[in-house]
Amino acid sequence: MKKHETFADVISARGIERRDFIKYCSLIGTYLGLSAAMVPKIIFAMETKPRIPVIWLHGLECTCCSESFIRSAHPITADIVLNMISLDYDDTLSAAAGHQLEAVRKQIMKEYKGKYILAVEGNAPTKDNGVYCMIAGDSFTNVLKETAADAMAVIAWGSCASFGCVQNARPNPTGAQPVHKIIKNKPIVNVPGCPPIAEVMTGVIAHLLTFGKLPELDRLKRPKAFYGTRIHDQCTRRSFFDAGMFVESFADDGAQKGWCLYKMGCKGPTTFNSCAGIGWNEGVSYPIKSGHPCIGCSEPNFWDNGPFYTRLAEIPFVGTNSNADKIGMVAVGAAAAGMAAHAVGTVIKNKRSQAETTEKED
Amino acid sequence: MARLYEEQYVWRLPVRIYHWINAICITILFPTGLYIASPIFSPSIGEAVWYHQMAWIRYIHFGTAFVFLANFLFRLYWALFGNDRYARFAGFQPWKPIWWGQPFKDQLASYLFIRKDEPNYCGHNPVAALTHFLFVFCGSIFMLMTGLAMYGETNTGGFIDTLFGWVMLVFGSTHAMHTMHHLVAWLFPVYLILHIYAVVRHDIVDRSSTTSSIITGYKHRVEECPEYAD
Numbered sequence: 001m002k003k004h005e006t007f008a009d010v011i012s013a014r015g016i017e018r019r020d021f022i023k024y025c026s027l028i029g030t031y032l033g034l035s036a037a038m039v040p041k042i043i044f045a046m047e048t049k050p051r052i053p054v055i056w057l058h059g060l061e062c063t064c065c066s067e068s069f070i071r072s073a074h075p076i077t078a079d080i081v082l083n084m085i086s087l088d089y090d091d092t093l094s095a096a097a098g099h100q101l102e103a104v105r106k107q108i109m110k111e112y113k114g115k116y117i118l119a120v121e122g123n124a125p126t127k128d129n130g131v132y133c134m135i136a137g138d139s140f141t142n143v144l145k146e147t148a149a150d151a152m153a154v155i156a157w158g159s160c161a162s163f164g165c166v167q168n169a170r171p172n173p174t175g176a177q178p179v180h181k182i183i184k185n186k187p188i189v190n191v192p193g194c195p196p197i198a199e200v201m202t203g204v205i206a207h208l209l210t211f212g213k214l215p216e217l218d219r220l221k222r223p224k225a226f227y228g229t230r231i232h233d234q235c236t237r238r239s240f241f242d243a244g245m246f247v248e249s250f251a252d253d254g255a256q257k258g259w260c261l262y263k264m265g266c267k268g269p270t271t272f273n274s275c276a277g278i279g280w281n282e283g284v285s286y287p288i289k290s291g292h293p294c295i296g297c298s299e300p301n302f303w304d305n306g307p308f309y310t311r312l313a314e315i316p317f318v319g320t321n322s323n324a325d326k327i328g329m330v331a332v333g334a335a336a337a338g339m340a341a342h343a344v345g346t347v348i349k350n351k352r353s354q355a356e357t358t359e360k361e362d
Numbered sequence: 363m364a365r366l367y368e369e370q371y372v373w374r375l376p377v378r379i380y381h382w383i384n385a386i387c388i389t390i391l392f393p394t395g396l397y398i399a400s401p402i403f404s405p406s407i408g409e410a411v412w413y414h415q416m417a418w419i420r421y422i423h424f425g426t427a428f429v430f431l432a433n434f435l436f437r438l439y440w441a442l443f444g445n446d447r448y449a450r451f452a453g454f455q456p457w458k459p460i461w462w463g464q465p466f467k468d469q470l471a472s473y474l475f476i477r478k479d480e481p482n483y484c485g486h487n488p489v490a491a492l493t494h495f496l497f498v499f500c501g502s503i504f505m506l507m508t509g510l511a512m513y514g515e516t517n518t519g520g521f522i523d524t525l526f527g528w529v530m531l532v533f534g535s536t537h538a539m540h541t542m543h544h545l546v547a548w549l550f551p552v553y554l555i556l557h558i559y560a561v562v563r564h565d566i567v568d569r570s571s572t573t574s575s576i577i578t579g580y581k582h583r584v585e586e587c588p589e590y591a592d
Contacts, residue, residue, distance in 0.1 A: 219527060224518070239410040242415075242417035243412070244403065244404055244413060244416040263400075263401065272518075299535050312400070315545060327545060328551070331548055332548065332552055335552045336555050
């Protein structure tokens with residue numbers, strides 16, 4: 001195992017020019033929202049700091065995070081970042097398998113106690129002793145707890161690890177819980193998205209490597225640099241929203257002209273992510289730009305905030321056809337009917353008491 | 363049969379001003395809020411930059427919300443520190459079992475036609491006080507807290523977001539908070555129906571000028587005077 005190999009060593013061994021290396025460092029600095037003065041710091045860190053060992057666990061998930069990660073916008077970026085870290089254990093990418101691979105994990109945990117990073121993709125089913133996700137004969141919940149115990153920090157990749165995603169959508173049959181519900185005593189960074197943007201993933205790692213600590217996090221433990229703004233506020237179609245020019249159906253004129261997808265159920269106004277800034281697939285586009293409403297995949301419980309194609313969500317526990325307006329109108333109707341009935345009651349009561357008074361007077 | 367009227371000054375000026383500003387704010391906030399959720403009008407032809415239709419509706423909604431907030435705080439001050447026996451919170455103590463005692467039961471029984479007589483109060487009767495607390499006080503606080511939390515999201519880390527952004531955690535996600543803001547908004551039209559019905563009914567049954575009292579401030583106690591009978 002190469003213990004003190006730096007990131008710069010790795011890229012020069014791969015024949016990447018220093019010029020390209022500097023370009024990459026400037027790019028990462030920009031993504032992280034750092035000033036130009038910080039770029040030399042990034043370069044310095046990459047040239048001097050030893051690579052961080054990373055254990056990458058897979059729980060209940062679909063591996064879309066890994067797929068995204070290896071498709072970082074600039075071909076060299078993916079390569080560079082994968083080499084920045086020393087990805088020592090990843091049961092999807094490793095050549096070794098079975099007991100051999102598990103031995104590597106144990107070895108890393110011992111050799112780099114308190115110094116390795118635990119990256120978690122997917123989450124842990126907690127019902128029935130975690131039998132719904134078993135790795136090497138043990139439940140994923142136990143593997144996660146065991147591996148996190150000596151980690152420097154935990155990165156929760158994707159919406160599964162960050163918030164639960166589809167596995168813990170109602171009724172959550174396996175009792176799936178996101179990482180922060182299981183690991184309580186370690187610094188955790190949530191990198192939600194289904195999957196997260198590749199540049200966001202590499203950016204988080206670059207930050208960790210450069211500064212030796214997690215980036216600044218918001219209330220939901222997401223890096224502020226990437227999750228500080230709503231997609232809505234950076235949206236390419238925002239002018240159509242403000243103007244009130246909306247797509248009414250996917251086949252109408254507005255859809256062809258690229259108007260706002262708000263009425264098609266776009267969750268951009270309630271989703272914090274950098275899709276509109278960084279973009280997907282080498283920065284080519286992102287869902288709204290391509291004509292599809294945002295489904296809010298990086299938000300907590302996004303499966304339960306549906307349906308995807310209507311603006312008003314279903315109200316939990318009321319029914320699949322409910323929404324706030326339908327319930328509100330029923331309530332207003334009930335109030336009006338109740339008051340009308342009460343008015344009739346009042347009239348009857350008054351008639352009766354008048355009759356009684358007349359009887360007495362007689 | 364003649365009647366004796368006794369004038370009673372019940373709603374002082376701050377209370378009346380609060381009431382009407384609040385009424386106007388809600389009248390603006392509710393429809394603009396519904397419009398923001400389901401915008402139905404669309405500008406016909408031209409460039410997006412010519413129009414600010416949605417932007418204006420949102421601007422009106424947010425602007426009115428801040429007036430609503432200031433007005434609410436003003437009323438809160440008056441309820442806590444104002445020298446006004448009909449507008450103070452002092453008498454409203456639902457956490458004490460005694461508050462739910464005979465006066466409350468009698469009023470409720472009367473509304474449910476179990477009792478024949480109609481108890482009469484100068485200010486709010488206990489059932490009315492409870493209704494105002496649930497709909498106007500709790501409802502407004504809910505709408506203000508969620509509203510400010512959503513407003514703060516346009517500038518995360520800013521002043522409003524720092525103060526109210528945590529509200530989102532109660533609902534689990536921003537989207538759930540939007541949905542609940544929308545759902546709870548319907549409390550206000552429901553309340554409006556109850557409120558107007560109760561006011562008009564009291565005016566007719568008690569002949570106490572409840573309706574005009576929120577303009578003039580004066581209610582009237584009415585007594586039948588058989589000795590002046592025609």
